[in-house]
Amino acid sequence: MIIIAIILGCVIGAIIGVNAPIIPYTYSTFLAIAVVAALDSVFGGITSVIKKNFDLTIFITGFFCNSILSIALTYLGQRLNIDIYLAALVVFVGRMFTNLTIIRRYYVDLWKSKITQKVKSGKKAEE
Amino acid sequence: MKTKMPKIKMSKTKIVMSITIGIACFSLMLVMFMQFKVVKQTDITSIETMREEDLRTELADWKEKYTELTERYNDVMAKITEYQSEKESDEKTAELLQSELNQLNLALGTTDIQGEGITIILEDKKDTELSEGIIVSQITDYDLLIVVRELFAAGAEAISINDNRIVAMTDIFLRESNEISIMQIDSQRITSPYVIKAIGNRAYLESAANSKDGKLKQLQNAGHGLEVQTSSANKPIIINAYTGTIDSKYMQDKEN
Numbered sequence: 217m218i219i220i221a222i223i224l225g226c227v228i229g230a231i232i233g234v235n236a237p238i239i240p241y242t243y244s245t246f247l248a249i250a251v252v253a254a255l256d257s258v259f260g261g262i263t264s265v266i267k268k269n270f271d272l273t274i275f276i277t278g279f280f281c282n283s284i285l286s287i288a289l290t291y292l293g294q295r296l297n298i299d300i301y302l303a304a305l306v307v308f309v310g311r312m313f314t315n316l317t318i319i320r321r322y323y324v325d326l327w328k329s330k331i332t333q334k335v336k337s338g339k340k341a342e343e
Numbered sequence: 344m345k346t347k348m349p350k351i352k353m354s355k356t357k358i359v360m361s362i363t364i365g366i367a368c369f370s371l372m373l374v375m376f377m378q379f380k381v382v383k384q385t386d387i388t389s390i391e392t393m394r395e396e397d398l399r400t401e402l403a404d405w406k407e408k409y410t411e412l413t414e415r416y417n418d419v420m421a422k423i424t425e426y427q428s429e430k431e432s433d434e435k436t437a438e439l440l441q442s443e444l445n446q447l448n449l450a451l452g453t454t455d456i457q458g459e460g461i462t463i464i465l466e467d468k469k470d471t472e473l474s475e476g477i478i479v480s481q482i483t484d485y486d487l488l489i490v491v492r493e494l495f496a497a498g499a500e501a502i503s504i505n506d507n508r509i510v511a512m513t514d515i516f517l518r519e520s521n522e523i524s525i526m527q528i529d530s531q532r533i534t535s536p537y538v539i540k541a542i543g544n545r546a547y548l549e550s551a552a553n554s555k556d557g558k559l560k561q562l563q564n565a566g567h568g569l570e571v572q573t574s575s576a577n578k579p580i581i582i583n584a585y586t587g588t589i590d591s592k593y594m595q596d597k598e599n
Contacts, residue, residue, distance in 0.1 A: 217357055217358070217361050218357065218360065218361045218364060220361070221361035221362065221364055221365035221368070222361075222364060222365065222368050224365055225364070225365035225366065225367070225368030225369035225372065226368050226369070226372045227372075228369055228372075229368060229369040229370065229371065229372025229373040229375075229376065230372045230373075230376050232373055232376075233372060233373040233374070233375065233376025233377045233379075233380070234376050234380060236373070236376075236377050236380070238380060238381055238384055239377065239381055241381065241394060242394055242395065244378060244381045244382065247374055247377060247378045247381070248378055250374055251371070251374050251375050251378055254367075254370070254371045254374070255371070258367075258371070272359075272360050272363060272364075275367075276363050276367060279367050279371075280367075280370075283374075
């Protein structure tokens with residue numbers, strides 16, 4: 217069910233995004249930072265699922281609020297003539313890497329434990 | 344049906360979850376693909392899609408170039424006006440020199456000219472017997488010189504005898520040797536009939552030619568053939584240029 221929702225959302229979003237009108241280049245910075253914020257939220261969500269403390273409300277609010285906040289910060293940075301979006305980018309990407317590490321470790325551990333289990337079961341069968 | 348119903352009931356929270364996650368995925372993909380499209384289709388060099396800072400630097404660049412080029416343009420324009428004025432003054436000088444040269448050439452007789460005037464045809468009838476015992480004598484160089492002088496006196500601007508232009512240094516000379524006499528103009532032999540062309544005021548020249556005391560009438564009375572034709576508007580007198588060379592070996596400008 218969730219997988220179907222994810223695939224459907226991705227496909228519809230991609231189709232509409234491809235056919236959407238081009239936004240001016242000046243505003244593309246906002247979109248880019250929003251994309252990075254959303255991706256960070258997604259990886260954070262996956263991490264929390266692995267850690268088994270996933271909360272939908274927190275995930276959704278984080279997803280949208282982070283995007284909007286990053287856009288607002290970027291706008292403020294433009295107003296102040298300082299590239300705040302760079303700081304946001306550093307934070308988001310850094311967090312993304314941390315989360316990716318956690319995910320990787322989890323699956324590597326899973327894979328390792330499976331192998332050891334197989335070996336153990338094989339040994340038991342031999343015995 | 345029975346088996347499905349409880350499944351749906353069971354996953355009520357799951358439905359909300361999937362819908363929200365679907366919406367999240369949808370918005371993420373939408374924004375991502377829009378951004379992809381923008382980045383892909385944006386030509387960074389075209390002005391419409393440039394960022395403001397880029398536009399500013401570009402504008403500054405162009406302004407600098409513009410001022411530079413304006414300076415150069417002004418320099419070149421100043422040079423052009425300079426050359427123009429120089430050229431104009433040169434042209435004026437050249438024009439002046441040309442008109443002076445033309446005037447001098449006309450005076451010297453080194454150009455073909457045309458204009459109103461008269462043509463005199465003088466036929467030497469020497470050795471014919473006019474009446475008993477009176478034999479017509481030859482036309483001499485003095486006669487021709489006097490005719491030329493009378494024509495000049497009547498205001499002739501150019502004269503030629505048998506197409507030999509009379510200029511300042513022209514000599515008319517009758518060479519007599521061994522009973523053969525040869526009329527020469529500038530060492531060129533000419534023979535009767537003498538065709539004398541003169542350009543000047545037609546009426547004055549005609550009256551001078553027909554004057555009773557004039558040399559031409561005297562020659563006619565002495566038995567020679569004389570015919571005076573005046574030019575008409577559509578048939579002007581044409582006098583050829585002086586064909587000899589004008590060189591000065593001995594004379595020089597006076598030293599001041």
